[in-house]
Amino acid sequence: MVKIGVKSSIGRMRLQMLLGYVLFIFSSLSVALGAFVGINIGTDLSTLPSPEQVVAILRSHQITHIRLFDSDNHLLSALSDTGIEVMVSVTNYEVLRIGQTPSAAASWINKNVAAFVPATNITAIAVGSEVLSTIPNVAPVLVPAMYNLHKALVSSNLNYKIQVSTPLSMDLIPRPFPPSAALFNSSWNSTIDGILKFLKTTNSVFMLNAYPYYGYVQSSGIFPIEYALFRQLSPVKQIVDPNTLFHYDSMFDAMVDATYNAISAFNYPAIPIVITETGWPWAGGGKERDATVENAETFNNNLIKRVLNGSGPPSQPGIPMNTYIYELFNEDKRPGPESEKSYGLYYSNGSSVYALGLDAIGGGVSVNGSGGFCVAKKGADVSGLEDGLNWACGPGQANCSAIQSGQPCYMPDTIENHASFAYNDYYQRMQSVGGTCDFSGTAVITTVDPSYGSCVFRGSTNASIGGLVQPAFGPVGPTGSVSSHELPYTWGLVLGIVLLAVL
Structure with missing residues (x-):
């Protein structure tokens, strides 16, 4: 009886310690969810x-x-x-x-x-x-x-x-x-x-x-x-x-x-x-x-x-x-x-x-292997963007076919969107030989993959989904809660830990 009691006590201690680790894991997840x-x-x-x-x-x-x-x-x-x-x-x-x-x-x-x-x-x-x-x-x-x-x-x-x-x-x-x-x-x-x-x-x-x-x-x-x-x-x-x-x-x-x-x-x-x-x-x-x-x-x-x-x-x-x-x-x-x-x-x-x-x-960041993406600067002068777009698609020899009417990157039909695609195509092609991301101050380097839908920007590491990083969490609760589509994995992890404690 004494031996069983000691074993039971040790088991409870192990279980408490492991459950403490479980709580730590959950608290870590809460920070990650943001x-x-x-x-x-x-x-x-x-x-x-x-x-x-x-x-x-x-x-x-x-x-x-x-x-x-x-x-x-x-x-x-x-x-x-x-x-x-x-x-x-x-x-x-x-x-x-x-x-x-x-x-x-x-x-x-x-x-x-x-x-x-x-x-x-x-x-x-x-x-x-x-x-x-x-x-x-x-x-x-x-x-x-x-x-x-x-x-x-x-x-x-x-x-x-x-x-x-x-x-x-x-x-x-x-x-x-x-x-x-x-x-x-x-x-x-x-x-x-x-x-x-x-x-x-x-x-x-x-x-x-x-x-x-x-x-x-x-x-x-x-x-x-x-x-x-x-x-x-x-x-x-x-x-x-x-x-x-x-x-x-x-x-x-x-x-x-x-x-x-x-x-x-x-x-x-x-x-x-x-x-x-x-x-x-x-x-x-x-x-x-x-x-x-x-x-x-x-x-x-x-x-x-x-x-x-x-x-x-x-x-x-x-x-x-x-x-x-x-x-x-x-x-x-x-x-x-x-x-x-x-x-x-x-x-x-x-x-x-x-x-x-x-x-x-x-919150999704997808960095390409060449040092980021070159996109139009937010709030840049429209005439400057037009000049940059025309140069990129002309003398800059960027491939601008995707931003033509009816093509994957035409919508949204804005000068900023079209300039971003053209700027990036030029930059990805030419940076190895000295090409820069400036375009008279209307461009900026970003680590966020600007791809969307079927519009894939050159340099994207995930062309299959247009470079978009799938969101990892949703409006389902406060810090400390786990997104509903993560629950099966999370509870599986918890169950596994608890079983280890019992065994």
């Missing part, structure tokens, strides 16, 4: 590019996460085999029917989700958009709609892969500052408690729409614009929560922390927040003087840097603030003030509104 920035895609524009053109733009910038405001079947088909992680949406008009009838939820899942996976990488469903703020009469069926959709996913054996949540507006928090004192509007307590219980039960994320632009405008000068734009604050303008003494370098961080505090008031542990919408308009009406190209460019570039550093807000530093920028295209048909039509990063013809570091979003 944060992401995605893009919203709206369709309220007069000339909507074809699904294939939309996908070409996404892949050309290695955008790996998108949110659709509906479940457009044509676009979902075009996204197949791209690896791009897709959040589809139940429109506000559909919430009532789905919330009242489980069969309607099952039908919606079959038509808009099950019919496309696994070829199309759908990872989340957004149930409505700001339902409590925009159509409060539907609030009683919002939580039932979420449960009905989740049950339909369970029936289709897709619940392990796809999360269900609902984007809520910062409007539900009347006083977001100081963050430590922020609470949801008490009139919605019952519904919000139901939402939080669902999210915790299904291990889903809290979806938040947070716009520092509106927070700044509505503050009537209380907060400096630097605070809204992620710019460095002077010592006399430091923003500090008087209760926690946390310093807030940006209104964005404060908004997310305010929401975490509002959630904690319901006695739920920190449910990870994904920011499903944020952005800054680049144009506005006469009274929207802060809606400028300069401010939009500053906000979104600084947002990308902030999110991709992987840290959370002061109260939850270990949970990354995964974010979707609003939005890919300018939606000229949207109702409301001019600013509502001017959040897009691109015009419908694929040309960019302003220079943006989108290539940092994908």
Whole structure:
């Protein structure tokens, strides 16, 4: 008996040690998974590019996460085999029917989700958009709609892969500052408690729409614009929560922390927040003087840097603030003030509104064997790009056939895209004999493979998929969670370790 007890004790010690290693492995994975920035895609524009053109733009910038405001079947088909992680949406008009009838939820899942996976990488469903703020009469069926959709996913054996949540507006928090004192509007307590219980039960994320632009405008000068734009604050303008003494370098961080505090008031542990919408308009009406190209460019570039550093807000530093920028295209048909039509990063013809570091979003790096790729510099003068393109395809003897109409690299039909292909072809051919990547200052070397779809840039190490690095993670949880398509391998590893302990 004594010997058995000793053996059992040693076995337990071995098991505890090995389980400690398992936890270490998971913590290491959480660091590796990191944060992401995605893009919203709206369709309220007069000339909507074809699904294939939309996908070409996404892949050309290695955008790996998108949110659709509906479940457009044509676009979902075009996204197949791209690896791009897709959040589809139940429109506000559909919430009532789905919330009242489980069969309607099952039908919606079959038509808009099950019919496309696994070829199309759908990872989340957004149930409505700001339902409590925009159509409060539907609030009683919002939580039932979420449960009905989740049950339909369970029936289709897709619940392990796809999360269900609902984007809520910062409007539900009347006083977001100081963050430590922020609470949801008490009139919605019952519904919000139901939402939080669902999210915790299904291990889903809290979806938040947070716009520092509106927070700044509505503050009537209380907060400096630097605070809204992620710019460095002077010592006399430091923003500090008087209760926690946390310093807030940006209104964005404060908004997310305010929401975490509002959630904690319901006695739920920190449910990870994904920011499903944020952005800054680049144009506005006469009274929207802060809606400028300069401010939009500053906000979104600084947002990308902030999110991709992987840290959370002061109260939850270990949970990354995964974010979707609003939005890919300018939606000229949207109702409301001019600013509502001017959040897009691109015009419908694929040309960019302003220079943006989108290539940092994908996080995928594929370095060729010759020292990088030569591409057009973001924001370079158009006439300079035209001169460089003409020279590369002429005296430079670059092979520019792929950027002709109807060829793989023609779309998106922009001078920047065409110049990038021509510059790179010239550079890859001629660098060994002294060719440079300059083109009168309109070109730059990058380690990010610019290939996309069937458009393969010379020097790519992975021509079979156009050089695009498949995304490794998605909007499925905080640091510490593993992407759903990695779970079988991960749990297999855990099981193997545990078995070793037993043996």
